[in-house]
Amino acid sequence: MTTLFTFPKGGVHPPDAKKLTADCPIETIPTPDELEIILGQHIGAPCTPTVERRDTVSEGQMIGEVKKGLGVPLHAPAAGTIKLMGMSDHPMQVKAPSITIKVDHEASANEHNVSDWSQRDAKELVGLVRDAGMVGIGGAGFPSHVKLSPPPSDPIDTLILNGAECEPYITSDYRQMLEMSTEIVEGAKIILKILGVKNCIIGIEANKPEAIKVMGEAAAEGSTSEFNVQVSPLEVKYPQGSEKQLIQSLTGRKVKGFALPSSVGVVVHNVGTTRAIYEAVVLGKPLYEKIVTVSGLGINKVGNFKIKVGTKLSDIVEYCGGTNDRLSKIIMGGPMMGFNVSSLDIPITKTTGSILFLAEEEIDTTPHSNCIRCGWCLEACPMGLEPKEIAIHVEAGKGEDTNQFGVFECFECGCCAYVCPAKRPLVQFIRLAKMKAKR
Numbered sequence: 001m002t003t004l005f006t007f008p009k010g011g012v013h014p015p016d017a018k019k020l021t022a023d024c025p026i027e028t029i030p031t032p033d034e035l036e037i038i039l040g041q042h043i044g045a046p047c048t049p050t051v052e053r054r055d056t057v058s059e060g061q062m063i064g065e066v067k068k069g070l071g072v073p074l075h076a077p078a079a080g081t082i083k084l085m086g087m088s089d090h091p092m093q094v095k096a097p098s099i100t101i102k103v104d105h106e107a108s109a110n111e112h113n114v115s116d117w118s119q120r121d122a123k124e125l126v127g128l129v130r131d132a133g134m135v136g137i138g139g140a141g142f143p144s145h146v147k148l149s150p151p152p153s154d155p156i157d158t159l160i161l162n163g164a165e166c167e168p169y170i171t172s173d174y175r176q177m178l179e180m181s182t183e184i185v186e187g188a189k190i191i192l193k194i195l196g197v198k199n200c201i202i203g204i205e206a207n208k209p210e211a212i213k214v215m216g217e218a219a220a221e222g223s224t225s226e227f228n229v230q231v232s233p234l235e236v237k238y239p240q241g242s243e244k245q246l247i248q249s250l251t252g253r254k255v256k257g258f259a260l261p262s263s264v265g266v267v268v269h270n271v272g273t274t275r276a277i278y279e280a281v282v283l284g285k286p287l288y289e290k291i292v293t294v295s296g297l298g299i300n301k302v303g304n305f306k307i308k309v310g311t312k313l314s315d316i317v318e319y320c321g322g323t324n325d326r327l328s329k330i331i332m333g334g335p336m337m338g339f340n341v342s343s344l345d346i347p348i349t350k351t352t353g354s355i356l357f358l359a360e361e362e363i364d365t366t367p368h369s370n371c372i373r374c375g376w377c378l379e380a381c382p383m384g385l386e387p388k389e390i391a392i393h394v395e396a397g398k399g400e401d402t403n404q405f406g407v408f409e410c411f412e413c414g415c416c417a418y419v420c421p422a423k424r425p426l427v428q429f430i431r432l433a434k435m436k437a438k439r
Contacts, residue, residue: 020169027306033105035077190281205240336415
């Protein structure tokens with residue numbers, strides 16, 4: 001019997017709802033007439049525009065850069081003319097600075113020629129990743145070149161690729177593993193060379209047997225005496241794909257609070273990010289397209305789509321035949337960690353993994369009540385925190401005093417809110433507590 005790896009503390013088992021799109025091959029959505037590219041698409045300082053209104057740009061041209069601080073450049077997803085330097089709707093910030101490109105549909109698409117990366121040294125490879133605007137596209141948007149440059153005090157021995165995709169509904173990583181397994185493995189080897197290590201483990205949840213099979217074959221074929229790539233099946237448990245939980249599941253090593261994975265000799269990358277790193281290094285293609293799952297019973301066509309960054313939700317909805325009368329809520333991201341949005345004018349970014357159009361039967365609209373002190377949230381929390389105490393303090397106007405309960409160690413996975421019998425919006429309370437405690 002195959003051993004299934006998992007983390008020991010907490011976690012939940014929500015219905016995965018992946019059947020809606022799991023069998024939908026990746027399909028390209030045509031480039032719309034206009035693209036709105038938000039300047040802040042990564043953790044760190046937002047980009048400063050390198051173009052001006054009425055400038056002509058080509059596909060892949062740099063249009064924004066970060067001169068100081070943490071960040072990566074931004075590139076034009078298509079050829080066209082700079083129409084506006086203004087503000088765009090944003091799922092979390094309400095409004096954010098952006099660049100609007102009027103697309104030239106007559107321009108020729110870029111051709112990307114394959115190059116040999118094996119003769120390049122680690123410094124050159126990291127530079128290519130940085131110049132391509134690469135960030136972690138599985139969620140947070142941390143600049144990839146920084147992850148690939150761990151401090152010398154933290155010797156790395158293992159690369160982990162995150163193929164867990166534990167959020168319900170989302171199947172974009174799953175489809176990439178099925179359709180682009182060779183590119184993912186090649187990307188893994190590029191990262192291994194940069195880090196100067198041999199071993200890579202690809203963690204995939206057991207509810208994706210076809211991905212385990214396909215990636216396992218690609219890993220075996222791509223492994224050499226220099227690079228060892230292998231697949232390890234994971235127990236189906238949310239949030240299996242969280243960085244610290246994934247590390248503990250696959251290596252048994254526990255990352256301490258506020259410490260980085262490199263502190264235990266590990267670097268973690270999402271499988272989608274790894275494929276994008278392959279494209280950046282081998283094809284010279286910047287990150288300006290995303291594979292996005294569109295799902296839910298409230299839209300007429302679901303699937304996994306390749307979409308240009310800057311494409312508005314309204315353009316995606318139009319391509320998918322519109323929404324239907326069952327639509328009750330739109331979420332950017334997964335149902336556990338995503339954000340409810342009320343506008344279709346929001347453009348997708350490098351970190352958009354899914355857009356969910358949920359019907360009333362797919363959500364829980366039960367009003368929340370007072371905490372009943374059941375302790376379920378404590379049992380479910382994978383970080384061993386006290387969500388109920390944080391929420392109670394927020395309600396009492398004492399959110400600034402929640403540091404004692406580890407509020408900043410919370411990565412807002414939503415396990416606590418999922419199990420709460422009182423239906424309390426614990427994640428929202430925690431987000432508010434963080435805002436108060438930072439002051």
